[in-house]
Amino acid sequence: MNLLERVSFLVDKVLLSPKRIEPLITFRILFGGLMAYGALRFMFRGWVEKLYVEPRFFFKFYGFYWVEDLGHVGSYVLYAVIAVSAFFVMLGLFYRYAAAMFFLSFTYSELIDATNYLNHYYLVCLLAFLLIFLPANKAFSLDVWLNRVKAVNLVPAWTINVIILQLTIVYTCAGLAKLNPDWLLDGMPLKVWLPEHKDFPLLGNVFSHTWSPYIFSWFGAFYDLSVAYFMMWRKSRPIAYVAVVVFHVLTKILFNIGLFPFIMIFSTLVFFSADFHAKLLGWIGYKKDNLNLEGLKYNMRFLRPLLIVFFALQLALPFRYLLYPGNILWTEEGYRFSWRVMLVEKVGYATFYVRDKVSGRKSEVMNRDYLTSFQEKQMSIQPDFILQYACFLADVYSEKYGIDNPEVRVDSFVALNGRPSQRFIDPNVNLTKVSDSFAHKSWVLPFEDN
């Protein structure tokens, strides 16, 4: 075999070789079930009110300013749609529509207020998007039972490997992001977070020991960097999965991290063999069928470019920060959508001033009049939020007090990872004259480490 043949053989093997469908089935059931539970949990905890009804102003992602909040009833309807569609995904009922509906409704809910951005919600959006195109309902589903689709038990390898690839990107990028001096040399921000749990039964002493933040930091970085690859190798897989469970249970204990640990513990099962999954599913009544090659027929004309673009973006986004000057932990330029998880502890304080050019009159703003305390905290450490809020204030003051084109400036300070604070935004810049873009924000003052 020459090199070209080898490569094409390998590509065929990774993308097109027939694989048994069971890992996808497990993934569909666990993911759908967990998401349905998550949406219900959100509603029953009153978070819909707290996050979508209480605020009078919502922060947006760049390019998604058009997303409207839906009000009290609308937000509940949205969450009901999320719950029901996730449940349908789990059952494999009207699967493709349900998966698309879940992706759209969940993503919309995340776009309403960027304050609530979390990496694991973003991961849910991505996995939900992939699920639309995967044949996860083609066995052991209500669609099969109702004869809506024909049962198959072989699928092309890529349908499983895309999930593996997505998870591998998440872990690897999260690991690479940890390779920074604060994390490795100063044990930050774990030095802030671990001792908070000093009273935890048995493990409390471990958490509060002087060296613990360093050990946890290094272990965490090693885990993130390597676990996906250990999961790929059959021999190391069992022990790697034990590490997955231990690691995520530990993060569950330590941090207010919601469903994220379960998402990872469930999703990483996809690395396991079909036999393993067949046994797992056997507990809930799954029986293996005879081999049926029909599942391998797939129209790739549309899917191939879609997946190529999708993963090209996935590989590029985490590294876009390299195009910006300055410390990413400080400027947060290129921070989101990059699997930068738990890297910073920031304390911020931002005082806004609105000025009427004509009369020269100036007013300080009480942030609490317009933002929830959670929004204020998030706003004070993220430049694009500061900008959006400044423009909102300009609108408020021109409407309420009849000031034409008021100037808005901010006195803002941020303390990063246990350091004293530094001035964050140029106090002389009239923020209403600045517009957000992907360009470097020169009005964010550079970080000085001393």
Place this chain on the structure above:
Amino acid sequence: MIRKITLFLFLLLGAVFFISCDEGEKPSSNSCIDGYDQEALFQNLSENVIIPSYSHLKDAVDQLKSSAESFVNNPQTSEFQKLKSNFLGAYSNFQGCSMFEFGPAKEAFLRNSLNNFPLNIEEVESKIGAGNYDFSSPDAYDKGFPALDYLLFGSAATEEEIIIRLTEDENTRNYLQRVVNDISERVDYVISAWTSGGYSEQFVANTGTAAGTSLSLIINSLNEHYELLKRDKIGIPSGTLTLGFPNPTKVEAYHSRVSTALATKALEASKRFFLGNSLQGQSGEGLDDLLDHVGATKDGVDLSQVIEQQYSRSIDALHSIDREPLSEMVESGDAVSEVYATISQQVVYLKTDMPSVLCVAITYVDNPSDSD
């Protein structure tokens, strides 16, 4: 082989040594609390700052209560003078306690119930008219010292007329007494919780840096108090929040005209709490010592010094306009706005620098969402 291993171990040791040195050389960043006796800090704050301040307040409130009773029984001008002076004393002593708004004080809504201002006079008059003496809502502006300020100094045109009103109108008199009783009950509740109710022991033992620990409580309450002081006592009246248009009627103690004095008391008390100093000025373990323990500096100066000096500057600034009434001061020029600017500078030190270098996470206990 053995040589290789030795070399490897040597390099490893070197690396560890390098890392530890690197850490030791920059105490200004990432210091965090390690090996500090938090209980000694809390013990001092509890024994020498908090409890004495509360008993100072209780003494004054007891006097206020008894003089209110004497006045009601014997509505003479001399009794009225005594009542007024006891009111001023109690109001002043309350300034020394208003930043301990956690634990028992939080349960009793002490600060809101005793000092929600500016008073809603319409509400008070309508409640007096209706004989309604319900003070259970902490969000209402109808009770506490601001209500007494109005009843004793502003509820009629002259002092004589006030005395006449209090003598002849039963509802007004009842309102006065009920307000005094409400203050007294809440103060009694708080001080007995601290002294005999075991809260003090709980406070001292509650070490750590998590939300809800004593350290987090005192840093958060110190900050909250400071921001309220800045906003309500100076900011709103001087018009910094309303495009420079002053709001003279919104000063604290509008009718008794002691706003500047009360603001000064509050600022001094905040400083005392930070330094861990007793009412008599005796130095004790305070947040400044904790900051020194972790070696926190800001632009090359000890952070404890920075904060202490900023307190002194703010107090000096207030002294420089030490003229009553503040309600008239705010209408005459920018002096008060300048004081406001001086006082404001401290917020960034207290609110970002201090929690950051002490690694006390400012996590909201009722965080509405997950984090990652």
